[in-house]
Amino acid sequence: MSMSERVNIFLESDLLERYLMGTTSPMETQEVEHYIAKYPEVKQTxxxxxxxxxxxxxxxxxxxxxxxxxxxxxxIKKKPKRGIPVLAMVACGVAILFGLVTLMIWNQNQELLEDRQLTNALIEQLNSDIVSNKESLQSVEEQFMILNNAATKKYVLRGQGRVRKLETVAYVNALEKKSYVHVVSLPELPDDQVYQMWADVDGVMKPLDILKISKENLVEIPYEERMASFNITIEPKGGSKEATKEEVVSSVSFY
Amino acid sequence: MLKPEPTTFLKPFIEQHIVELLKAQDQRAIGLLYDHYADALFGVAIKVTKDEALAQDVLQDAFVKIWKNAHKYDAEKARLFTWLFRVVQNTAIDAVRSRQRKTKKEVQTQDSNVYHIPTTTLAVEHLDIQAHADGLEEKYKVVIDALFFQGMTQQEASDELNIPLGTVKSRLKIGLRELRKLFGLVIVLLSL
Structure with a gap:
């Protein structure tokens, strides 16, 4: 087909008119633009x-x-040439919201962490109290057992002379081989003196313990076989290895 | 009152100047566009909508579109008027269809074909026949108007005017050729 025939066929069709009206398909548009660019006759038409x-x-x-x-x-003047794109504004809004939410969550998290630490400390304290209470209960039970044991004997040591108000109760269980004291009252002594408890064993005074007012009702003291009596002396601070017999302020015999 | 047409030989320079301003997004372009093209484009909007108030809205929307889409205009592919005409024509057709949809919705008709254009819109008594185009035979004018101002495809025009598609095509071509002769004659007479 010659060029002029091709142009004639193209011009005979209504493609150019439809292209003018903007109603051609993308492929037709491409074809028309090709003819316009290539054939001056088409361009002129x-x-x-x-x-x-x-x-x-x-x-x-x-x-x-x-x-x-x-x-x-x-x-037209109301519409800025380059305004902030809506998407960018939305993105900014979302980012700010995200930031705020993150901050809020972080704050809440911190508060929860602090609460948890406090709760943990309380639980620890409660656990410690439970252990302590158990120990106390066990101690009280033991003391109760001892005091109620038929083999336990009770000896009351009362002060004489200047320490008349001294009162100490001693408990001895020969079967269990245990000795306890309950210091009821101890008159005050100079700072360099203490009350010391002794057991008379075969005529020799054996040191048992230095007496103190204690929270515990009963304080265990060393048990000695063949004890004949309990004695309390006033000794220099720190206690003595041998009793100062002149300073015996209380005594109770077992027989 | 219609604005005086610029001297024919100046038109290409004015057109080029307006296009440069448009591309640079210089607002003076809109003023110049309005001065030189608004009357013709308003006529197109009225022809399509048959409603002067709606045509005013169409013209305003179209000018805003022209301003916003100035970067899309390619002077190599179409004259400025061709591009302006298409923007106004499409805006006007959309406005008419939108109004028809609204009307149909209001009366709750069952017809779901929103693109259907009622035959009445093509009735000869509604066509605004102007003195300038009087020389053109009615059969050509009806086809050209249907395609230019009603936004119909050739097939739709064939269906609505009840003439074969081939006849629509040939009447469009011959009609445009006749117009060329008519306007050529007017130009020759004006230049005398």
């Missing part, structure tokens, strides 16, 4: 068609209202 369109449309011209011009210009 297209130019004429455009002129016709303008002339024809202009023949129906109606005076456009003057106020419309100003309205259009005002509308």
């Amino acid at each position: 297209y130019i004429e068609l455009q002129e016709n369109l303008e002339e024809y449309a202009s023949s129906y011209a109606v005076a456009a209202p003057a106020h419309l011009k100003q309205r259009i210009i005002t509308t």
Whole structure:
């Protein structure tokens, strides 16, 4: 097919007219633009068609209202050329919200951590109290057992002379081989003196313990076989290895 | 009152100047566009909508679109008027269809074909026949108007006007050729 035949066939079709109206498909548009670019005759026809369109449309011209011009210009001025894109604004909003939520969650997390630490400390304290209470209970039970044991004997040591108010109760269980004292009251002594308890064993005074007011009702003291009596002396601070017999302030015999 | 047409030989320079301003997003472009093209484009909007108030809204929307889409205009592919015409024509057709949809919704008709254009819109008595185009035979004018101002495809025009598709095609071509002759004659007469 010759070039002029091809051009004629193209011009005979209505492609160019439809291209003018903007109603061609993308493929048709490509074809028309190819013909316009390649064939001057087609280009000239297209130019004429455009002129016709303008002339024809202009023949129906109606005076456009003057106020419309100003309205259009005002509308256009209101629209910034490069405003902040809506998506960017949304993204900013989301980011700020995310930040705030994160901060809020972090704060809550910190508060929860502090609460947890406090709770842990309380639990630890309670555990410690339970252990302590158990030990106390066990001790009280033991003391109760001892005091209620038929083999336990009770000896009351009362002060003489200047320490008349001294009162100590001693318990001895020969079967269990255990000795306890309950210091009821101890008159005050100079800072360099203490009360010391002794057991008379075969005529020899064996040191048992230095007496102190204790929270515990009963304090275990060393048990000695063949004890004949308990004695309390006033000794220099730190206690003595041998009893100062002149300073015996209380004594109780087992027989 | 219609604004005076600029001297024909100046038109290409004015067009080029407006395009440069548009591309630079210089707002003076809109003022110049309005001065030189608004009357013709308003006529197109009225022809399509048959409602002057709606045509005003169409013209305003179209100018805003022209401003926003100025970067899409390619002077190599179409004259400025061709591009402006298409924007106004499409905006006007959309406005008419939108109004028709609204009306249909209001009366709750069962017709779901929203793209259907009632035959009445093509009735000859509604066509605004102007003195300038009087020389053109009615059969060509009806086809050209259907395609230019009603936004119909050739097939739709064939269906609505009840003439074969081939006849629509040939009447469009011949009609445009006749117009060329008519306007050519007017130009020759004006230049005398």
